[in-house]
Amino acid sequence: MRATIAHTFRAEWTKFRTIPSNLSTLLIAVALMAGLGSLTAYRAGEGYHASGASGAFDATNISMYGGFLFAETVVGALGVLIVTSEYVTGMIRTSLSVVPRRGRLLAAKAGLFGGIALVAGEVASFAAFLLGQAAIAASGAPSATLGQPGVLRAVTGMGLIWGLVGLVGVALGCLLRGTMIAVTVLVAVNFLIPIIGPRLLPKEAGEVLMTYWPISAGLQVATTVQNPDRLTPWVGLGLMAAFTALLLVMAFAVFRSRDA
Secondary structure (H helix, E strand, O other), rough: OOOOOHHHHHHHHHHHOHHHHHHHHHHHHHHHHHHHHHHHHHHHHHHHHHHOOOOOOHHHHHHHHHHHHHHHHHHHHHHHHHHHHHHHHHHHHHHHHHHHHHHHHHHHHHHHHHHHHHHHHHHHHHHHHHHHHHHHHHHHEEEOOOOOOOOOHHHHHHHHHHHHHHHHHHHHHHHHHHHHHHHHHHHHHHHHHHHHOOOOHHHHHHHHHHHHHHHHHHHHHHOOOOOOOOHHHHHHHHHHHHHHHHHHHHHHHHHHOOOO
């Protein structure tokens, strides 16, 4: 029987859900996003209230960003494992014997996990926002509501970032095949370079890095207070999406030409 794309998606879903650690890892990522986000939001609210600040205060971004820094690593690493675990166990040869069209197999893996990461990201973003706003309000700082300009875009946009980070993990897992090296590169790309890099570079170079590095640019979609020196929200997200697409194209090219 010829394996159609629907059959391939179904098989990949079966693989994913039958490994208990996959779902528990996603739940951990959601909990990190919401829990740490609300904690940092409360602390930020206390700081705002104590200093009597009257300037720009992005309550929406604050409620999500603190938890995202850790959750993104979990989601990206899970994307890596979707691919590398099959190489470690040798299951990749079985998968290719059932679905010999390599492009179809990788498309199913990427599409399935990208969708899962997106759904989990939206749940985490809305949970972090709601809990974070409650924490900010409790601290005495001005909180945000979904009806305010840019807030709904920022919250849903953060979920989109989750989906892209998951796809970056899948692409790196396919390109590098080793779990440790792929996760290391993932952490460097999404965490170390955009956060530590600007502090090590000259001021001008650091500004360029913070503006155009994919994850930094993409996260502009999760802000409601626009920095005029950064890319606009949708342009920044588009840059991150283009970077993700490039990695996936490279992964498809390598996967189709390299021995299992």
